[in-house]
Every structure is written in C-alpha cells, then in structure tokens.
Amino acid sequence: MSEIVMELKAINKFFGSSQVIHNVNFKVQKGDFVTLLGPSGCGKTTILRMIAGFYEPDSGEIHLAGRQIEHVPPYARNTAMVFQEYALFPHMSVFENVAYGLRVRNLDEKTVKQKVGDALSLMQLSGMEDRYPNQMSGGQQQRVAVARALVMEPDVLLLDEPLSNLDAKLRESVRVELRTIQQQMGLTTIYVTHDQQEALSMSDSIIVMKKGYLHQQGKPHEIYFEPATPFVADFIGTTNLIQVTGNNALWANYEGQVLEMDAPCPEGTYTASIRPESIRLNEVAKAPHGENVLPATITHSMFLGEKMRYFLKDASGKEWLADIFDPGRKIYEGDVFMLFMPNRTHVIVGDAEGAESKG
Ligand SMILES: Nc1ncnc2c1ncn2[C@@H]1O[C@H](COP(=O)(O)OP(=O)(O)OP(=O)(O)O)[C@@H](O)[C@H]1O
Ligand SMILES: [Mg+2]
Incomplete structure (x- = not known):
C-alpha cells in the first residue's frame, strides 16, 4: 500500500521581483527515492531549502508526515539536508560532526556512539572518527555530510548533489550503497542531480524542472519513453x-x-x-x-x-x-x-x- 508522506501544493517563490518557482505541485510516496532533475538555475536547491525550512514559499503549502509545515522553523521539522557545498563544522572531528544533531536531541551517549558508528560504517568511513574535515578529501567530506544526515532518520532526507566531488568509479559505488541503505532504512529521499544517468538508475520517481517550472514527474522509464514535453x-x-x-x-x-x-x-x-x-x-x-x-x-x-x-x-x-x-x-x-x-x-x-x- 502506498502512502503519501509529502506534498507540495501550488508553490511559488520570488527572490525580489523575479519569480524562480512557478506553481510547483508534487507528491512523494513514503520510502521513495525521488530525484529533482534539471539544468543549473532551474530551482532545485530552492525547492529543497523550502522543504527544509531555510526559505519560505511566497504562496502554496508543504505537507510532511501529516503536518502542514511551510511556516514551521527548520529545527521543528523532521528533515535533514546535505548541502551542495556540504558545510561540515571545520572545528569538529568526523565523529562530532555526525553526532551533532543527535546531541541536540539529547540522546544518551551510548545511543549516540551506536548510531554514529553505524552511519560511518555505512558510508565506509570507519576509522576516520577522529579526523577533522580539512584532513579529508572532498569525496570523504561529502560522505561525512551524508552520514550526518542519515543518522537523524528524518521524515525526508534532502540531498543536494551529494556525490558531485567523487570520481566516476567511487561515485558509482557510493550511488549503489546509498540506494541500498535508503531502501533498507525505508528512508524517503529527495535527491538533486543534473546527471541524467544517476537519475535514471537510482530513482523511484523523477521530477524534471526547467526555469522554475515542473515539466514532468514520473517513473524513470516513463520520463525516458513518454516525455511530456520536448x-x-x-x-x-x-x-x-x-x-x-x-x-x-x-x-x-x-x-x-x-x-x-x-x-x-x-x-x-x-x-x-x-x-x-x-x-x-x-x-x-x-x-x-x-x-x-x-x-x-x-x-x-x-x-x-x-x-x-x-x-x-x-x-x-x-x-x-x-x-x-x-x-x-x-x-x-x-x-x-x-x-x-x-x-x-x-x-x-x-x-x-x-x-x-x-x-
Ligand atoms: N538567495 C537568492 N537570492 C536571489 N536569487 C536566488 C537566490 N538563490 C537562488 N536564486 C536564483 O534562483 C534560481 C534558482 O536557483 P537554485 O539555486 O534553486 O538553482 P539550482 O537548480 O539548484 O541550480 P544548480 O544546479 O546550479 O545548483 C536561480 O536563477 C538563482 O540565481
Ligand atoms: Mg543547486
């Protein structure tokens, strides 16, 4: 049985006088991996930021896990976002970076250790707990950022081009791992990319955008074989x-x-x-x-x-x-x-x- 866990209704967003999101509507099924795909500047990051609460839409509604949230502050929504520029805390070790959100939730130390250990191991980062971000490669830092988001077990995981700094081979293997973990945990995920192969190979559903307009949402084969627009x-x-x-x-x-x-x-x-x-x-x-x-x-x-x-x-x-x-x-x-x-x-x-x- 499918269950809708998230819905965007008639979302419009302006920056100053320029409208960057035009009447966007979509639904996300619980546990699905949904990819937002489109050229640079089409509004992918803006949509993720509105779901996470870093921007407010000018009009429209966002529903998540049974709540209407477009005016709820970010910390009061159960979302976790990996930023395009991954934004790790430079003065904190890998362990502390990943543990940060759990500590904010006041979890006991034993649970924190357990959850951080699991997340690091999933992202193949075991043994790197004590390093600092500046002692790691870009690709490793990106995986820390993903671990930091995964560990929160959010209602929706928001990933903004999280693999962009990995070389082609590692990218492919992390892609497979991420998809496996996401399916095992049943974690609803919105994933941003402008790589079409990545979108086709990983997604349950793809949303294609251009210049702030949603052109089509569909399964990968529908998008490929039955495109709605040229x-x-x-x-x-x-x-x-x-x-x-x-x-x-x-x-x-x-x-x-x-x-x-x-x-x-x-x-x-x-x-x-x-x-x-x-x-x-x-x-x-x-x-x-x-x-x-x-x-x-x-x-x-x-x-x-x-x-x-x-x-x-x-x-x-x-x-x-x-x-x-x-x-x-x-x-x-x-x-x-x-x-x-x-x-x-x-x-x-x-x-x-x-x-x-x-x-
Ligand atoms: N804070 C802001 N102030 C003004 N304009 C903004 C702001 N953030 C984004 N924009 C504009 O909104 C549009 C959408 O930007 P957005 O970052 O959502 O695109 P994107 O699809 O994520 O692109 P990319 O693939 O390059 O990351 C762009 O035209 C951008 O210039
Ligand atoms: Mg972006």
Whole structure:
C-alpha cells in the first residue's frame, strides 16, 4: 500500500521581483527515492531549502508526515539536508560532526556512539572518527555530510548533489550503497542531480524542472519513453525531435512521408521524439518488420566502443542522430535509409512551452 508522506501544493517563490518557482505541485510516496532533475538555475536547491525550512514559499503549502509545515522553523521539522557545498563544522572531528544533531536531541551517549558508528560504517568511513574535515578529501567530506544526515532518520532526507566531488568509479559505488541503505532504512529521499544517468538508475520517481517550472514527474522509464514535453525528451538522454502533422488518428506526415505511430496522433502540428538507439540503418529501402523508412545521408560518424554514432541529414536538411550498438567492423557511409519502429516513435502532446504556459 502506498502512502503519501509529502506534498507540495501550488508553490511559488520570488527572490525580489523575479519569480524562480512557478506553481510547483508534487507528491512523494513514503520510502521513495525521488530525484529533482534539471539544468543549473532551474530551482532545485530552492525547492529543497523550502522543504527544509531555510526559505519560505511566497504562496502554496508543504505537507510532511501529516503536518502542514511551510511556516514551521527548520529545527521543528523532521528533515535533514546535505548541502551542495556540504558545510561540515571545520572545528569538529568526523565523529562530532555526525553526532551533532543527535546531541541536540539529547540522546544518551551510548545511543549516540551506536548510531554514529553505524552511519560511518555505512558510508565506509570507519576509522576516520577522529579526523577533522580539512584532513579529508572532498569525496570523504561529502560522505561525512551524508552520514550526518542519515543518522537523524528524518521524515525526508534532502540531498543536494551529494556525490558531485567523487570520481566516476567511487561515485558509482557510493550511488549503489546509498540506494541500498535508503531502501533498507525505508528512508524517503529527495535527491538533486543534473546527471541524467544517476537519475535514471537510482530513482523511484523523477521530477524534471526547467526555469522554475515542473515539466514532468514520473517513473524513470516513463520520463525516458513518454516525455511530456520536448524539453524532457531532449534533457533525458539524446533524442531526435521532429515537427509532424497529424492527419488522422494513427498517422502523421513528415516532409511528405507518412509515419506510422503507435499512439493516436492529435490533429495539426506537434512534436515527435525518436531516440538514436531506436533507429536502424539499411543500405536499401527495405523495412522487414513494417518500420517507417526515411532516406538520409551520413555526414559523419564516431566510433564509441560499444556503439557507432552516426550524424545524418534527410532530404529537408534536418539533422539526425542514430546509434548502432555492437557495431563490430560494419561502418555505413553515404546514402542510407533510416528505419524506425512505430512503437519507438513517441508523440509529445505538450508543445515546447506547454508546461510553462500552464504556470
Ligand atoms: N538567495 C537568492 N537570492 C536571489 N536569487 C536566488 C537566490 N538563490 C537562488 N536564486 C536564483 O534562483 C534560481 C534558482 O536557483 P537554485 O539555486 O534553486 O538553482 P539550482 O537548480 O539548484 O541550480 P544548480 O544546479 O546550479 O545548483 C536561480 O536563477 C538563482 O540565481
Ligand atoms: Mg543547486
């Protein structure tokens, strides 16, 4: 049974005269790992700070664990936040940094030791209790900051790009650990990142934002395969967007070609999204499984190990990307045909500013 533990309702936030959050609404299920994803400056940190209580919204409501909290001071909310710049106490040891919040809660020393020890061990920091932040690497400090938040067992854990200072390998392993710990503890988590792979691989639910507007909330596969707006389609991974004209329930025109879609097409002009990995190439105009066929010319190609990436141009001059996985030594050149499957050609109902005009 799913249970909503947190909800933001019609949140607006201004800094001076500039509005940075526009009518944001979302719900979070208990125990879920929810990622806020979007380009720099879209309002991710501002939303976390409003949930933690460091900023107040100008209008709207925040509900957490059965309470309405948008005007409750930070210390009276059961939230814990890891800041983008991790903000450890420089004059305190690792142990004392992690113990700080527990001491504020007046827990007895034995419980404090136990909980701090567990959190440090989870973050692979055992043995570093007596070090000071300036005696640790950036990545280690980030893990201390995560331990300091985890130990509080908050109603919601707020993590603002907590892995940004780790190298690629460590980042991947801490990512897996963090997700495992979060699931074991059933800890509701809001995680900020602008790394799409991280969002897709870790989340129960992803919220995509742009310029203070929420474009879409959905499961990773929904965000990837059924993007609500062209921005979402383009921001998550790579895609080919084309303007097509629907002329009946199941077909659309593109440059005089009839494309088949698996979803009903709206009348008039709208956008369709076709992922590079969903395109096949052929030297002859042959569609063995009923795919759509479009002629194009390869302008250049890149060998990327597990795949070849092709840059193509169709008759109208529009540029396309196609990824061919496990290419072996096969290299396509010159004039080819692109094949795409109806069930991988996605209709985007919202137009480019669709989400924004709702604000
Ligand atoms: N205290 C502030 N005063 C004025 N403007 C602010 C303040 N904090 C943030 N902003 C502005 O609000 C917008 C959203 O900022 P925010 O920090 O929430 O973005 P972000 O999505 O976290 O970006 P990043 O990925 O770079 O961390 C930006 O345009 C930013 O300049
Ligand atoms: Mg930020």
